[in-house]
Amino acid sequence: MIFVSCDKDDDPVDTTAPTITLEEPENGEVFKADETIHFDALFEDDIELATFNLTIHDNFDGHSHGRTMVAPFTFDQSFPLTGKVDDIHEEIEIGAEATAGPYHFIVEAIDAAGNSTTFADNSSIELEIWVTNTGMAHVHFEDANGNEVAEYDGTVGEALKFYGEIEDEVGMLDHVEIKVGHLEEAAEHDHDHARTLEEAIYEGDFEVEGETSVRIEDLLSQDQANIIVTQEELDELEEEEHLYLIVIAEDEDGNISRHSIEIHFD
Known part of the structure; x- marks a missing residue:
């Protein structure tokens, strides 16, 4: 007669963290205050899922220049997961008074055995989204004649000329950054949205405290900017x-807005 014993040690040991496939939001996506963020993600584990945590907080460091935000948007909540595969959809409300600017959007997960995703191996997800509101500053890109334009035309090796107005219709401006670089959504959610060249072709910082409107060409002239793009830089x-x-x-209330316009080269 053969006896077979059941030993808990024969059960598979789960040492693998869950995986997260984030569908929405996209890296760099823009949302309006008083609207919702649609969250769509697929969670998978080899044995049993448990929970995931979703965190949203401001990413104003390096942009705020010491200003105090009026009402930064924050969100931090855990949600249950079941089974080996769980497709989750949630609607996240952004407060009507949320400060405009860039925010970190972070997703982490843990399984029933306690294995959690980490940033070290990129199994946790961190990306950047932007929130806009009606009080933030706006930019009108123009040509030399004051007509609004959808893109600028440039010639390789020749100085670029930019025109336009930066205005705050409900308050006052505080600080402006002007850059020439590249601005593309990353193919993967790798917290790399709005990545620019390692060294931007041009970057200028301007203190405009107390102004309600400034001209792009005036700021560039003030900086004696001579912006020339080479073929080598385009090839990068x-x-x-x-x-x-x-x-x-x-602006003076801590709202940060980002506006961009493509520079087209023949």
């Missing part, structure tokens, strides 16, 4: 990447 761009004029404006 990956496929589907383009050069942009990027304007980041902060």
